[in-house]
Amino acid sequence: MYIRAAAGISPQxxxxxxxxxxxxVTGSRLQCMEPDYAKLIDPKMIRRMSRIxxxxxxxxxxxxxxxxxxxxxxxxxxxxYGCLGDTEVFLQKMVENDExxxxxxxxxxxxxxxxxxxxxxxxxxxxxxxxxxxxxxSFENAMTDALSLLKDGQMKTVLAGGIDEITDTSHTILxxxxxxxxxxxxxxxxxxxGSKGTIAGEGASFFVLQSEASGNDYAQLTGMDTFYKPxxxxxxxxxxxxxxxxxxINREDIDLVxxxxxGDMKNDAVYDMVYQTxxxxxxxxxxxxLSGEYPTASAFxxxxxxxxxxxxxxPGGIQTKKTPVTVLIYNHxxxxxxxxxxxxxx
Amino acid sequence: xxxxxxxxxxxxxxxxGNNITENLAALESGQAGMGEMKxxxxxxxxxxxxxxxxxxxxxxxxxxxxxxHYSRTALLSAIAAKEALTNAAIPDFSTLRSGFISANTVGxxxxxxxxxxxxxxxxxxxxxxxxxxxxxxAATEIVADLLGIKHHISTISTACSSSANAIFFGAxxxxxxxxxxxxxxxxxxxxxxxxxxxxxxxxxxxRYCQPFDENRRGLNLGEGAGYIVMASERVAxxxxxxxxxxxxxxxxxxxxxxxxxxxxxxxxxxLAMKGALEKSGLSTGEIDYINLHGxxxxxxxxxxxxxxxxxxxxxxxxMSSTKSFTGHTLGASGGIEAVYSVLSIRHxxxxxxxxxxxxxxxxxxxxxxxxxxxxxxxxxxxNSFGFGGNCSSLVFSKV
Numbered sequence: 081m082y083i084r085a086a087a088g089i090s091p092q093x094x095x096x097x098x099x100x101x102x103x104x105v106t107g108s109r110l111q112c113m114e115p116d117y118a119k120l121i122d123p124k125m126i127r128r129m130s131r132i133x134x135x136x137x138x139x140x141x142x143x144x145x146x147x148x149x150x151x152x153x154x155x156x157x158x159x160x161y162g163c164l165g166d167t168e169v170f171l172q173k174m175v176e177n178d179e180x181x182x183x184x185x186x187x188x189x190x191x192x193x194x195x196x197x198x199x200x201x202x203x204x205x206x207x208x209x210x211x212x213x214x215x216x217x218s219f220e221n222a223m224t225d226a227l228s229l230l231k232d233g234q235m236k237t238v239l240a241g242g243i244d245e246i247t248d249t250s251h252t253i254l255x256x257x258x259x260x261x262x263x264x265x266x267x268x269x270x271x272x273x274g275s276k277g278t279i280a281g282e283g284a285s286f287f288v289l290q291s292e293a294s295g296n297d298y299a300q301l302t303g304m305d306t307f308y309k310p311x312x313x314x315x316x317x318x319x320x321x322x323x324x325x326x327x328x329i330n331r332e333d334i335d336l337v338x339x340x341x342x343g344d345m346k347n348d349a350v351y352d353m354v355y356q357t358x359x360x361x362x363x364x365x366x367x368x369x370l371s372g373e374y375p376t377a378s379a380f381x382x383x384x385x386x387x388x389x390x391x392x393x394x395p396g397g398i399q400t401k402k403t404p405v406t407v408l409i410y411n412h413x414x415x416x417x418x419x420x421x422x423x424x425x426x
Numbered sequence: 427x428x429x430x431x432x433x434x435x436x437x438x439x440x441x442x443g444n445n446i447t448e449n450l451a452a453l454e455s456g457q458a459g460m461g462e463m464k465x466x467x468x469x470x471x472x473x474x475x476x477x478x479x480x481x482x483x484x485x486x487x488x489x490x491x492x493x494x495h496y497s498r499t500a501l502l503s504a505i506a507a508k509e510a511l512t513n514a515a516i517p518d519f520s521t522l523r524s525g526f527i528s529a530n531t532v533g534x535x536x537x538x539x540x541x542x543x544x545x546x547x548x549x550x551x552x553x554x555x556x557x558x559x560x561x562x563x564a565a566t567e568i569v570a571d572l573l574g575i576k577h578h579i580s581t582i583s584t585a586c587s588s589s590a591n592a593i594f595f596g597a598x599x600x601x602x603x604x605x606x607x608x609x610x611x612x613x614x615x616x617x618x619x620x621x622x623x624x625x626x627x628x629x630x631x632x633r634y635c636q637p638f639d640e641n642r643r644g645l646n647l648g649e650g651a652g653y654i655v656m657a658s659e660r661v662a663x664x665x666x667x668x669x670x671x672x673x674x675x676x677x678x679x680x681x682x683x684x685x686x687x688x689x690x691x692x693x694x695x696x697l698a699m700k701g702a703l704e705k706s707g708l709s710t711g712e713i714d715y716i717n718l719h720g721x722x723x724x725x726x727x728x729x730x731x732x733x734x735x736x737x738x739x740x741x742x743x744x745m746s747s748t749k750s751f752t753g754h755t756l757g758a759s760g761g762i763e764a765v766y767s768v769l770s771i772r773h774x775x776x777x778x779x780x781x782x783x784x785x786x787x788x789x790x791x792x793x794x795x796x797x798x799x800x801x802x803x804x805x806x807x808x809n810s811f812g813f814g815g816n817c818s819s820l821v822f823s824k825v
Contacts, residue, residue, distance in 0.1 A: 155680075160561055162583070167619075174622050175543045179469035187623035188686050188813070191531065192562060192583035197814025200680040206697055209680040209816055210591055213533075214581040215563035221580040228598050252549045253557060308576050416567075 081230055081289050082426070083298040084237070085147035088285040088383040089114060089135045092370050095387040098395045102370055104268030108260040109251055109280040110372035115142075125202065128185070130165045132245040132284075136195035137202060139284040140239060144203075147288035153235035154208035155196050156225050158218035158242045160375030161250065162192035168249050195243055208235070216413025218242060219376040220306045227304070230291040241286030242379025246372075251280055259373075261343065270343030270369050278342035281372015285379035287386070297426045298386035299407075303327045305420045316350065316418065317358045320410065323420050335404035336394070337364040338381050340411035342373040350412060359410070363400045370395075378411045378419050385409055389425045431597040432662035432669040433654050433822065434607075435514025436765045437506040440650035440752045441477035444489065445509055450769065453777050454797050458751050460634050460646050466616045474630055476616055477648030477753025492568065495555060497534035498615035498649070500565035502758075506651035507569050507609055514607075514655035517664050522606040525578030526570040527596045528653075529588030529612030531757035534559035536617045565613060578605055583757065585812030586719070587678075588612050589652070590760030590820055594676040596656055606661050611653030611761025620756065621647055627686065635722035637747035638731065638793045640784040645721040648753025652761030654768060668825065670768040674805070675708065675821030677701025686813050688725050692733030694817035695719075699737055699807065702819035710738045712805050713821075715776050717763045718793070719809040720747025721754050730809060731789045742791040743807075744798075746779035760810035760818065767806040767822045774801045 091110040092098050103113070112135060117126050120138045129137065136157065144152065169186040188194075193211040200209050208229065212221035219242030226240040254260070261270070261277035270279055293300070303326065307319045324331065337359055341348045355364060371380040385407045388394060392403040409421040438445065441459025442452035452459070459477040466476060479486070483501060487494035490504035507526070516522070537556040544552035559565065566581040578599065582592045589612025596608035614620075624630050624647060631644035654670075662669050679701060681694025688694065703710065719730050734742070748766050749755075755762055769775060779793035804824040811817045 160563060162562070170623065171539060171542045171619060172546065174539070174618060175546055179618060179622050182622055182626045184623070184626035184686075187619075187626055190623075191585050191813050193585055193812075193814040193816055194685070196584075197680070197685060197816065200682045200815060201685065204682050206680050206682050206693065208678045209584070209814070210582065210595070210678065211584050212580055213562040213583040214566060214579065215561055217580060218563070224578075224580075224599075225595060228595075228602060228604075231602060232598070249545075253545070253554075256550070256554060257558070306578075308579060309571075 081227055081291060081301045082293050083287055083301055083386045084290045084294055085143045085288040086298050086383045086386040087139050087143035087146060088283060088380060089139050090283040090371055090380055091281065098370060099393055105270055105279050105369055106267050109246060112282055130163060130189055132163050132165060132243060133189060133195055133198055135284040136243040137198050139286040140199045140241060143286040143288050144239060149237050149288055151203060151205055152237045152239040154229050154238040155199050155205060156210045156222045156238065156240040157196040158212045158222035158376055159192060159244055160213065160215045160218045161244050162213060163190050163194050164245055164247045164250050166190040168247060216375045216417030217306060219379040220419045223304060226289050236290060238289045239286060240289060241284065242376030243284040244282055244374045244376045246280050246282045268369065271341055271366060273343060274345055276344055278344045278373040281374045281377060283371055283380050285383040293426065299389040299423045300426055301421060302424050303422045307418045309416050310418060313353050316354065320354060320358045320420065327422050331362065333406055334362050334408050335400050335406050337362050337408045337410060338367055338385050339364055340368060341366040342368040350415065363398060365396055365398050375413055381409045381411055382421055385423050389423055429601040430659055431600050431673045432657045433671050433673060433768050434516060434657040434662060434665055434669050435510045435655035436768055437510030437513055438652045438762055438765045439479055439502055439506045440762055441479055441648050442751050453751060456778060456780060458634060458780055460753055468618045468621055470621060474632055475634060475646055477646055478616060479649055496568065497559045497565060498536045499530055499534060499613050500559065500568045502615055502651040503528060503565050503569045503613035504572055507573060507653045510609055510653040510655050511573060515666050516607055516657065516661060520574060522661060523577045524575045525596060525599060525605045525608040526566065526573060526575040527580050527592040527608055527610040528566040528569065529582040529592040529757045530562050530565060530614050531583055531585060531588060532617055532620055533562035534564055535619045536615045539618050584816040585814055586756050586759055587810040587812040587816040587818040588757040588760060590810035590818035591678055593654065593764055593820060594678060594818060597673050597676060600656055600658050606658050608656045609653050610656060611764060612758045613651035614649055614755055614757040616647060616649040629723045631722060634781060635750060636781045637720035637722040637750055637779060638727050638786060639782055640786045642722045642724065642727060644723050646753040648755040650752060650755045650758050650762055652758055652765040654764050671771040671822045671824050673820060674823035675702040675706025677705060678818045681815030681817055683815055688729035690729065692729035694815050695730050695811055696733035696737055698817040698819040699733060702821045706821040706823060708805055708821065711741055713743045713807050714803045715770055715806045716743055716745035717767050717806060717808040718745050718747040719811045720749055722749065726811065728788060731786060735789060744776045744794045746777050746794045748777050750780035763808050764820060767808045770806050771803050771822055771824050774803050775799060776801050
């Protein structure tokens with residue numbers, strides 16, 4: 081499967097910005113830098129869209145434009161939380177007005193399939209349309225679906241993406257679960273704190289995926305895999321080794337690993353363990369200081385990997401022996417949802 | 427070896443019964459599940475009828491083996507999914523590559539909406555255990571763990587077509603050799619959030635719904651869960667009894683007309699049915715029964731009916747909306763109706779469309795009004811259409 085185009089809305093304005101001068105994390109939350117939507121979406125439609133819908137639709141449209149594709153054969157979205165903003169608006173009014181005198185707009189846009197549906201509506205696209213909402217596997221499920229559709233052979237072009245937003249309410253509630261850092265840390269550096277908690281993130285990343293090489297692709301996605309609730313470090317190592325074996329690749333052939341350290345001690349111990357064992361000796365970089373932590377953050381990692389392979393440039397002053405050709409992404413979300421992606425330069 | 431996908435088991439809980447046997451008995455006796463709200467604590471009690479599962483959360487918890495403070499969505503899911511897996515009786519299940527693909531539309535909203543009432547009084551208010559399972563994926567995760575399924579778990583949310591898409595996705599993973607067995611379908615509990623949402627859209631019937639009737643007034647919301655167990659041919663050969671049928675066709679299309687309304691000519695519905703038939707290799711004349719989406723709203727029934735009129739061109743198979751029994755169970759409806767479809771094939775059943783009185787003036791056909799046994803049913807078409815233009819159709823066929 082080839083990544084024909086990749087577009088993302090994230091706390092970083094662009095890949096170039098990440099290379100030159102990434103936005104540093106300061107508080108417990110990284111917010112998206114939103115583009116000028118009027119350049120991408122019909123202003124009449126923007127007016128009715130909530131923030132997550134705008135982010136998702138804009139990333140999707142940007143991605144299609146870059147690929148020069150007007151009508152994908154499938155549109156697939158992954159989102160763990162869905163349209164939180166509209167859900168909260170409707171819930172609040174419902175509680176405050178004791179279920180009386182409510183208006184439908186927020187309810188209509190609160191359904192989890194709204195982003196994928198709005199993309200279809202905007203494109204007048206009657207093709208396959210699906211939305212996955214499985215926590216830290218939402219984006220992986222969307223990618224599995226995309227792979228499966230392309231494997232079937234009847235479709236050539238699939239648009240797939242991962243989207244999640246932070247709202248003030250969700251941030252307040254998730255903070256109460258103890259997910260985020262309480263102690264201060266040096267600006268931009270969440271990794272050396274040896275403390276509990278991460279920083280919240282959000283983003284919309286979309287990909288135009290095709291079964292055939294176009295001659296102008298970001299990268300080839302040669303394989304992906306997921307595993308759920310591994311019981312031990314041994315099981316994690318086995319899953320990673322087995323994946324590399326199935327992909328017919330030696331550890332030495334991997335130029336770079338992009339991994340999901342998020343600054344939480346316990347979370348990051350998993351990555352320390354794999355870098356001391358099954359992935360030892362390979363150059364690696366984190367990404368969650370750029371995106372923040374969220375259930376579909378792996379979509380940002382895939383966007384980053386695709387850009388690194390296309391540009392042949394690495395962020396964060398990291399040196400590799402040669403321009404990276406083979407990149408592995410390893411991410412886990414809350415030690416429940418683990419995913420692996422293997423990419424090759426085109 | 428063929429890459430056919432066999433239906434090895436089914437499980438269901440709905441307003442007309444807590445298992446397959448009870449559902450079949452109610453379908454035969456014409457006993458609808460709607461009534462006055464008993465378990466949902468809404469300001470609309472007494473004004474808007476709903477189709478509730480006839481048991482409180484403590485009872486559902488006991489049946490499912492889960493704690494009673496869990497979301498009703500998860501409790502319903504666990505009961506139906508466990509029945510489906512028991513019903514399939516797959517030998518050496520734990521040694522197979524298995525998947526649990528469950529759909530729902532509002533996850534743990536039944537708990538979140540209570541949390542939110544407290545939370546509005548102050549950001550440190552409200553019990554966190556009532557919001558910890560808010561995400562749609564939480565219910566799926568709870569039930570997957572209960573069933574011991576680890577290889578693949580996913581949750582789909584495409585409004586009212588959600589569980590049809592779960593079945594479609596699961597079938598593909600089996601056909602492509604990724605998994606051996608998949609439990610797929612969906613669950614949804616009644617919540618104030620959905621009840622009020624549909625109420626603002628003014629598509630709720632304050633009487634019992636009349637799908638495909640000229641004088642239809644809207645839908646009744648329901649709740650429940652329905653799952654089928656799909657197996658590869660290799661696994662199907664090891665089953666202790668013959669499989670129900672195969673899933674022979676499926677298609678997902680988008681109406682791309684409006685966020686909530688269907689296009690007048692039912693473009694999405696037409697494309698979904700046509701695509702599913704093409705996939706199955708069947709002609710319209712070979713369909714023996716259509717389990718309609720048939721919500722009872724003005725908009726759905728004319729769009730779906732127009733699409734059927736166009737596609738079937740004068741030769742209309744028996745059809746009915748079982749939502750006249752169960753209400754519209756949203757994310758669960760495709761799963762519940764898939765269970766009714768596979769039972770239709772196994773037992774030769776056609777279900778009545780309750781309370782049908784007056785034919786729609788635009789349509790040259792009417793739904794079935796009586797329960798029929800021992801019918802020759804080889805192929806059933808099941809429709810699920812939803813908000814966001816999401817339209818999916820499935821075709822089940824006798825082995």
